[in-house]
Amino acid sequence: MIPAQFDYVAPASVEEALAALTAHEDAKILAGGQSLLPVLRMRLNAPELVIDLGRIDSLRGISEDGDALVIGAMTRHCDVASSALVEQHAPLLHVAVQHLADPQVRHRGTFGGALAHADPAGDMGAPALALGAEFVIQGPSGTRTVPADDFFVDLFETAIGEDELLVAVRIPKHTGWGAHYEKFVRVAHQWPICAVAATAKVDGGVVQQVRVGLTNMGNTPLRARAVEDALTGQQATADAVRAAAEHAAEGANPPSDLNGDADYRRHLVTVLTRRALLAAVGG
Amino acid sequence: MELTHRFTVPGSVEETWARFQDIGSLAECFPGAQVTSVEADTFDGTVKVKLGPIALVYAGSGSFVAKDEAAHTFLVEAKGRDKRGNGTAGANVTVDMEAEGDGTSVEVKTDLAITGKPAQFGRGVMQDVSDKLLGQFVTCLEQKIAAEHDGGAAPEEAPAQEQPAAAAPRHAAPQQPVSSGPSDSAAEDDAIDLGEAVLPVLIKHYGKYAVGGLVVVLLLWLLGRRLGR
Numbered sequence: 001m002i003p004a005q006f007d008y009v010a011p012a013s014v015e016e017a018l019a020a021l022t023a024h025e026d027a028k029i030l031a032g033g034q035s036l037l038p039v040l041r042m043r044l045n046a047p048e049l050v051i052d053l054g055r056i057d058s059l060r061g062i063s064e065d066g067d068a069l070v071i072g073a074m075t076r077h078c079d080v081a082s083s084a085l086v087e088q089h090a091p092l093l094h095v096a097v098q099h100l101a102d103p104q105v106r107h108r109g110t111f112g113g114a115l116a117h118a119d120p121a122g123d124m125g126a127p128a129l130a131l132g133a134e135f136v137i138q139g140p141s142g143t144r145t146v147p148a149d150d151f152f153v154d155l156f157e158t159a160i161g162e163d164e165l166l167v168a169v170r171i172p173k174h175t176g177w178g179a180h181y182e183k184f185v186r187v188a189h190q191w192p193i194c195a196v197a198a199t200a201k202v203d204g205g206v207v208q209q210v211r212v213g214l215t216n217m218g219n220t221p222l223r224a225r226a227v228e229d230a231l232t233g234q235q236a237t238a239d240a241v242r243a244a245a246e247h248a249a250e251g252a253n254p255p256s257d258l259n260g261d262a263d264y265r266r267h268l269v270t271v272l273t274r275r276a277l278l279a280a281v282g283g
Numbered sequence: 284m285e286l287t288h289r290f291t292v293p294g295s296v297e298e299t300w301a302r303f304q305d306i307g308s309l310a311e312c313f314p315g316a317q318v319t320s321v322e323a324d325t326f327d328g329t330v331k332v333k334l335g336p337i338a339l340v341y342a343g344s345g346s347f348v349a350k351d352e353a354a355h356t357f358l359v360e361a362k363g364r365d366k367r368g369n370g371t372a373g374a375n376v377t378v379d380m381e382a383e384g385d386g387t388s389v390e391v392k393t394d395l396a397i398t399g400k401p402a403q404f405g406r407g408v409m410q411d412v413s414d415k416l417l418g419q420f421v422t423c424l425e426q427k428i429a430a431e432h433d434g435g436a437a438p439e440e441a442p443a444q445e446q447p448a449a450a451a452p453r454h455a456a457p458q459q460p461v462s463s464g465p466s467d468s469a470a471e472d473d474a475i476d477l478g479e480a481v482l483p484v485l486i487k488h489y490g491k492y493a494v495g496g497l498v499v500v501l502l503l504w505l506l507g508r509r510l511g512r
Contacts, residue, residue, distance in 0.1 A: 004367065028336070035336060036336060039336045039337065042369070043367040043368070043369060044336070044337045044338070044339065044369060045336055045337055045338045046338070046367060047338075117335070117336065118335070119335075155334065155335065156334060156335020156336065157335065
């Protein structure tokens with residue numbers, strides 16, 4: 001279908017984009033367009049103005065900044081996937097992004113766009129949450145940084161204000177951590193029915209630190225803190241992982257839909273957490 | 284889907300009943316609603332729904348279809364169509380009042396059916412649109428009644444709860460033309476009656492109906508193939 005008519009601007013700087021955003025009440029931000037364009041084409045939205053960030057070069061790229069990686073919001077998924085920096089310092093992100101949709105989508109879709117869209121079944125939210133990402137958000141009055149725990153507010157809703165843009169995501173380095181993203185789908189390129197992002201630091205056979213993020217188990221990505229608490233300090237054995245994974249659904253509020261009801265997902269998440277953790281701790 | 288909310292407001296049943304008789308102000312409680320005209324027991328208007336990337340505008344009308352002053356019960360039906368052809372929304376709102384101490388206990392039962400394209404999202408967002416609409420509608424009703432009362436006391440809120448209608452009907456007066464519940468076949472019939480043009484697919488329940496499920500699967504499959512994400 002053809003979208004309803006809209007005006008289009010492609011500013012060359014973040015400041016110009018923010019000015020356009022402030023000047024128009026009914027504007028939408030276009031990043032990679034992999035979610036926005038279908039919405040426009042199905043006429044589920046008809047904004048007056050589309051602001052394309054594609055020409056703002058400063059929003060692209062992956063760099064190191066002390067103890068963190070900085071990923072520009074307009075960095076494409078394929079560039080995250082092929083980044084040696086990400087592979088070395090954020091292995092969880094490296095493995096998870098390979099599971100995001102298909103190669104075509106990964107070559108158009110952007111890291112920041114996916115996170116700002118905040119689809120609860122999106123594949124980037126749980127890894128970002130598990131890695132303790134910080135979201136750099138710029139608005140008319142300057143730049144602020146929001147921790148991952150505060151970024152995801154509700155279904156398709158984030159801490160980004162109406163007149164603000166996500167410009168970068170800072171990922172604390174997790175060098176040497178094991179990582180795995182276990183995704184359960186019916187169709188390979190689709191959104192997960194449920195997925196688990198797990199990353200762990202194992203030393204001398206003992207799990208020193210572990211982080212677990214859940215995809216599509218509520219209105220936002222979730223941290224499985226009960227699992228993390230149960231496994232921290234334990235021997236990295238299959239039994240310890242199995243016992244910890246039993247807590248995976250605690251505090252989750254999964255949806256019921258065609259692919260499975262909430263109870264099904266509650267069970268599924270314990271199985272996927274076990275698999276993800278076994279791979280992450282190298283068990 | 285059907286939701287039941289219960290809350291208590293200060294004032295007698297008669298006072299509360301009188302306040303509910305302005306259909307225009309009832310309609311305004313739908314989030315983003317603009318009432319364009321009110322005539323006796325009917326109204327015309329638009330409702331704007333926003334959820335993440337979605338923004339829909341429904342235009343339609345509503346009316347009192349049953350009113351029983353003795354039992355302090357009434358039923359309002361509203362239906363609308365998206366301005367850009369994205370399906371329909373229909374709501375059955377049953378309000379039931381009874382005295383409780385010095386105040387009035389109000390039960391609002393809302394049966395909402397939103398149909399339309401299953402959009403390109405990780406899950407069935409139409410259900411979430413419904414949830415959001417309903418929650419805001421009841422909160423607004425409650426605040427409105429409490430604010431209009433001279434005493435101005437905040438209403439005591441009974442925890443709003445989602446429950447299958449079959450378990451709910453405390454006051455199932457026989458004259459109430461209300462759905463017996465979305466989990467049996469009668470609800471399907473009601474949904475069709477509600478708007479002649481409404482597709483007999485209750486988004487929330489498509490999992491239970493093979494036909495509805497097949498339609499959705501087929502659509503998702505087609506969309507998935509064509510659009511990626």
